[in-house]
Amino acid sequence: MAVVIIDGRVAVDWCTAIATLASPTTSELNAGTRLETFITPDGLTINPTTAPVDVSNLGSKYTWKRAGRVDIAVKIKFHHDGSTDTAWNLFPYRTNGFLAVRRGIDRTTAFASTQQVECYPLESAEPDQIDPAPNTNWDFTIDFFLTGDPVTRAVIA
Secondary structure (H helix, E strand, O other): OOOOOOOOEEEEEEEEOOOOOOOOOHHHHHHOOHHHHHHHEEEEEEEEEEEEEEEOOOOOOOOOEEEEEEEEEEEEEOOOOOOHHHHHHHOOOEEEEEEEEEEEEOOOOOOOOEEEEEEEEEEEEOEEEEOOOOOOEEEEEEEEEEEOOOEEEEEOO
């Protein structure tokens, strides 16, 4: 069985504009800010959770459930990067934009038509500085909130 090692195969892009989330263009993605080199190795957290809806009835002996609303928790842990501090300066409180995530393709490969990406319309929370500790980097985390419906299986136009 062949497996894909993910190391070096995740591209993360912050865009100020994407007209159609289901089919972002290479121009829109290339106009964004690439972030993967500022994110810690385990710092990209995108966790969808689906709420259950009870669809059983008075005559049911068992509780039947269907999939209900989906909530997606997005949290990113960034490195401060010296004098430019790209990610820190990009995300003041309540910054709105679009997070595009491409997985399984070398991060240095240019965005191209037919590649699959995830597109999330987001707003940033207040950045949280990581408490200092011995033998650590100067990092910070940011929670993000959905501002619209994401497209988790978008295809680049």
